[in-house]
Amino acid sequence: MATMKDVAARAGVSTATVSRAISGHPSVQADTAQRVLAAAEELGYVPNPLASSLRKQRTQVWALIIADINNPFLTQVARGLEDVASAAGYSVLLCNTDEDPRREDAYIGIAEQYRAAGVVITPTSPGTDVAVLQERGIPVVAVDRPLTAGLDVDAVLIDSRRAARAAVAGLVAVGRRRIGCITGPRRVYTAEERVLGYREALREAHLPPEESLVQYGDYKEEGGRAAMATILENDGVDAVLVANSLMAVGALDLLRTRGLDPGSDVEIIAFDDAPWTALLAPAVRVIHQPAYDVGQAAGQLLLRRIAEPGRQSRTVMLAANLGPETRR
Amino acid sequence: MATMKDVAARAGVSTATVSRAISGHPSVQADTAQRVLAAAEELGYVPNPLASSLRKQRTQVWALIIADINNPFLTQVARGLEDVASAAGYSVLLCNTDEDPRREDAYIGIAEQYRAAGVVITPTSPGTDVAVLQERGIPVVAVDRPLTAGLDVDAVLIDSRRAARAAVAGLVAVGRRRIGCITGPRRVYTAEERVLGYREALREAHLPPEESLVQYGDYKEEGGRAAMATILENDGVDAVLVANSLMAVGALDLLRTRGLDPGSDVEIIAFDDAPWTALLAPAVRVIHQPAYDVGQAAGQLLLRRIAEPGRQSRTVMLAANLGPETRR
DNA sequence: TCTAGGAATGTAATCGAATACATGCAGCGA
DNA sequence: TCGCTGCATGTATTCGATTACATTCCTAGA
Numbered sequence: 001m002a003t004m005k006d007v008a009a010r011a012g013v014s015t016a017t018v019s020r021a022i023s024g025h026p027s028v029q030a031d032t033a034q035r036v037l038a039a040a041e042e043l044g045y046v047p048n049p050l051a052s053s054l055r056k057q058r059t060q061v062w063a064l065i066i067a068d069i070n071n072p073f074l075t076q077v078a079r080g081l082e083d084v085a086s087a088a089g090y091s092v093l094l095c096n097t098d099e100d101p102r103r104e105d106a107y108i109g110i111a112e113q114y115r116a117a118g119v120v121i122t123p124t125s126p127g128t129d130v131a132v133l134q135e136r137g138i139p140v141v142a143v144d145r146p147l148t149a150g151l152d153v154d155a156v157l158i159d160s161r162r163a164a165r166a167a168v169a170g171l172v173a174v175g176r177r178r179i180g181c182i183t184g185p186r187r188v189y190t191a192e193e194r195v196l197g198y199r200e201a202l203r204e205a206h207l208p209p210e211e212s213l214v215q216y217g218d219y220k221e222e223g224g225r226a227a228m229a230t231i232l233e234n235d236g237v238d239a240v241l242v243a244n245s246l247m248a249v250g251a252l253d254l255l256r257t258r259g260l261d262p263g264s265d266v267e268i269i270a271f272d273d274a275p276w277t278a279l280l281a282p283a284v285r286v287i288h289q290p291a292y293d294v295g296q297a298a299g300q301l302l303l304r305r306i307a308e309p310g311r312q313s314r315t316v317m318l319a320a321n322l323g324p325e326t327r328r
Numbered sequence: 329m330a331t332m333k334d335v336a337a338r339a340g341v342s343t344a345t346v347s348r349a350i351s352g353h354p355s356v357q358a359d360t361a362q363r364v365l366a367a368a369e370e371l372g373y374v375p376n377p378l379a380s381s382l383r384k385q386r387t388q389v390w391a392l393i394i395a396d397i398n399n400p401f402l403t404q405v406a407r408g409l410e411d412v413a414s415a416a417g418y419s420v421l422l423c424n425t426d427e428d429p430r431r432e433d434a435y436i437g438i439a440e441q442y443r444a445a446g447v448v449i450t451p452t453s454p455g456t457d458v459a460v461l462q463e464r465g466i467p468v469v470a471v472d473r474p475l476t477a478g479l480d481v482d483a484v485l486i487d488s489r490r491a492a493r494a495a496v497a498g499l500v501a502v503g504r505r506r507i508g509c510i511t512g513p514r515r516v517y518t519a520e521e522r523v524l525g526y527r528e529a530l531r532e533a534h535l536p537p538e539e540s541l542v543q544y545g546d547y548k549e550e551g552g553r554a555a556m557a558t559i560l561e562n563d564g565v566d567a568v569l570v571a572n573s574l575m576a577v578g579a580l581d582l583l584r585t586r587g588l589d590p591g592s593d594v595e596i597i598a599f600d601d602a603p604w605t606a607l608l609a610p611a612v613r614v615i616h617q618p619a620y621d622v623g624q625a626a627g628q629l630l631l632r633r634i635a636e637p638g639r640q641s642r643t644v645m646l647a648a649n650l651g652p653e654t655r656r
Numbered sequence: 657t658c659t660a661g662g663a664a665t666g667t668a669a670t671c672g673a674a675t676a677c678a679t680g681c682a683g684c685g686a
Numbered sequence: 687t688c689g690c691t692g693c694a695t696g697t698a699t700t701c702g703a704t705t706a707c708a709t710t711c712c713t714a715g716a
Contacts, residue, residue: 003672014696019674027694049441050387051672054378054701061421069406075397082397082424091438093389094422096410110419113377221603249604256607275549275577276604279584331702342666347704355664379702382671 002043011039063111065095065121072274073291077143080295081120088303090117099124112136118302123147125187139305141298145189154301155315156294160190163287163320164197167269168241172205176239176267180213180231182224182251183243194243217247224250238266245272289320330371339367381443391439393423393449400602401619405471408623409448416631418445427452440464446630451475453515467633469626473517482629483643484622488518491615491648492525495597496569500533504567504595508541508559510552510579511571522571545575552578566594573600617648
């Protein structure tokens with residue numbers, strides 16, 4: 001494996017000049033730079049990122065710390081981020097916390113030790129401690145869920161409260177009156193926001209809030225099934241807002257086993273448009289979340305902050321939209 | 329940030345002793361080691377993996393190079409691998425090739441430059457060149473798809489030919505006669521294997537092979553839709569074997585738009601049991617692939633080969649099973 | 657008592673690139 | 687012509703851990 005030293009020898013210059021030529025330092029004369037680049041080419045020289053990182057105390061790696069790699073929303077985010085990353089010469093280290101704060105903390109530690117160039121995270125809670133990253137000057141972008149205000153952290157969020165409110169208002173408009181809500185884990189921002197939107201819509205429609213119609217799940221299939229079962233203990237439930245697609249699967253499956261028809265007996269609106277949701281239209285309506293765009297925006301925020309570390313933090317808010325009543 | 333030097337100073341020893349004490353080298357006296365560890369603890373010393381990697385020419389990172397991060401089968405593989413990795417102190421760098429050989433090649437280069445401790449890959453073709461990794465002594469495990477024989481590469485495969493054959497035989501047994509097959513891209517091992525299994529079953533049932541009933545898709549939704557449309561140009565098609573769940577979504581969606589009833593008009597059996605496939609039972613039967621186990625097995629092969637580099641390569645073959653006709 | 661050998665530890669080189677500081681040389685004004 | 691400025695390049699240190707080789711000291715055997 002050719003090193004910088006070999007290139008230097010071949011080009012008849014010092015390693016310092018090689019380093020400068022390769023990184024495009026302006027104080028290298030054009031013909032010298034040419035010679036160096038040619039020598040590097042001939043030797044098939046590839047810089048060793050480990051050595052470079054050790055010296056610079058910074059890698060070309062972004063850490064993406066997400067709650068669940070099986071969640072299609074989050075994998076779309078990952079793609080959006082990855083595309084921005086690889087276009088800019090970064091690689092993405094994917095870390096799966098499983099909503100476990102201890103795993104999350106471990107991965108934050110790894111990102112720090114590896115001197116990640118940036119971290120994109122869906123915090124398990126707003127209190128997730130990213131101070132250790134900030135102290136090291138590693139930029140952090142929170143996606144989907146914010147971190148406690150006061151920290152200098154960029155964020156990309158989806159206005160899911162508004163989307164939830166609009167969805168429930170729509171249900172009211174078509175005559176639904178006893179509307180349930182299956183949301184994610186307590187203290188998870190998106191879960192709470194979606195309930196808030198739901199409650200706002202009920203209030204606006206002068207429908208009474210009923211605590212037993214709101215169930216907190218785990219954002220996974222099983223939680224959706226259990227939550228739906230509990231909600232159905234109330235009589236006359238005629239619609240349910242479900243906070244993500246995996247829980248929607250569980251909820252729909254439970255309806256099926258009870259012999260209820262989603263769409264007529266119980267209308268379902270779910271967040272996230274996974275590929276398969278189209279199959280269930282019009283029984284299920286979906287709220288489209290621009291997942292890929294979220295990942296892209298996160299990557300762009302990271303790039304900008306890497307270029308300009310002192311920049312004031314900002315939050316990008318994207319809209320989620322209720323899909324058409326029938327898909328075709 | 330405390331370094332080894334600080335620990336050495338505090339414990340009153342040299343950095344060499346610190347290094348040995350921390351890595352558990354036997355030639356360090358017990359009380360010295362104690363002292364060193366105590367000093368490290370007090371200073372909150374954390375080793376710098378970059379420095380360590382530079383010296384050892386090896387990181388604690390595994391690269392997972394997969395075709396599509398949105399494919400639920402592959403994300404399950406990723407989870408299985410990640411669990412083994414983190415239990416053994418490795419992190420996983422996730423790389424998404426999108427079935428593009430050039431991106432694949434770029435990621436192989438990155439894995440090499442970063443001196444990954446191991447690489448797990450779903451090759452875009454059997455000819456994918458991993459020589460550069462092998463020359464550097466980086467162990468490679470092929471998952472889901474093999475690499476050309478002759479290379480000293482471990483592999484974890486699923487016997488999908490047998491599963492495909494059994495599935496089609498089952499279709500024949502219930503009276504289906506004109507059976508189509510939607511498979512993945514040409515030259516992708518699993519895609520070809522599934523067609524082979526399909527053809528074997530037809531042959532055994534003395535049904536004529538018909539080329540127009542076999543369509544190659546892209547393992548994505550859109551490919552499934554297009555393939556199904558082409559197959560339906562044949563009259564009397566009464567069943568279709570689909571090679572993965574994303575294409576099944578497209579195929580089912582097309583049936584729906586044509587007003588055909590999956591399960592009765594056209595029976596569908598699809599590879600991969602995504603969470604939502606349960607919703608479509610009994611219209612669709614699924615072939616369960618042990619994706620998580622594949623990832624785990626890959627991780628274990630990697631660990632063993634890291635421990636014992638000269639070990640002869642082996643292939644682990646796991647079975648895929650046709651699920652019950654109705655799920656409950 | 658002397659010495660060979662081994663255990664415990666220290667010294668210093670090493671991995672490969674980046675960069676602070678040093679040097680040499682050309683150009684320019686006085 | 688002298689000396690200053692600044693560009694181009696070189697020299698040598700640095701990042702932090704690992705490890706080959708050196709040293710010290712103790713013990714056992716002759």
